[in-house]
Amino acid sequence: MAQQNTRLGIWLMVLTTLIFSVQDGLSRHLSEATNVYMVTMVRYWFFAAFVITLAARSKGGLRGAVKSGQPVLQTIRGVLLVVEICVMVSAFVYLGLVESHAVFACYPLLIAALSGPVLGEKVGWRRWTAIGIGFVGIVIILQPSGGVFSPLAAIPLLAALMFALYGLLTRRVARTDSAATSFFWTGVVGVITATLIGMWFWQPMDAPDWAMMALLCLTGATGHYTLIKCYEVAEASAVQPFAYLQLVFASALGLIVFNESLRPNVVIGGAIIVCAGIFTLLRARKAEQR
Structure with missing residues (x-):
């Protein structure tokens, strides 16, 4: 077993969130230039090659x-992640990085809320309070009286729900399968699903966009590698709160590169969601330690 080094794990998580933020920016640009489904398909081709090589x-x-004790759930996980990526990248295109990530940041709250019915875990009143406060933050971001509130605002919320279900299923299959098995099934099922969808939406790209596509694939593989190393050297519960930095990095990219705006309600609502999410993560860690 690798030696625990929480400080190194934190820095690896920070690096991972930075890499994935760049990946989000590239995904938005390429999806605007072509389409979400083709970009996801090519991205998965490289990701699957990376996964198979590691395996x-x-x-x-x-x-x-390839040996799994729960192949049906593993297949559902793989398909769910592909659809979630398509939905989230669509949110980048329609809403931008700032608002999409601000809403998507609620996924740990959804994991906590759904851990009871999906995994049979007990959620105490403190975490339920944090979940409720977090959803107040979502309402503040969506501004029912105007602003970003529209049918499009449901896109990142749907992505957050699917990613939460993916996370819960990952914990469910971990009862019988190793992390390596889950990673392998994610890549293989994902590339099949992404190809079956994306092959109907193929579009030609120019040389600069192909260069960006190559960079997108590289960031995907690099980000997953640093994330794996992060969990090898530190406990997930210790480094997971730092995953929220992706909201900061992606928002900065949206503001600087894509000229997005940062409204006060998004800042306030996002801060509430992040604080509530970190609280639920810390409470879950204490529950595990008990």
């Missing part, structure tokens, strides 16, 4: 990675 070099090889 082949791991202990037990491909044969060990």
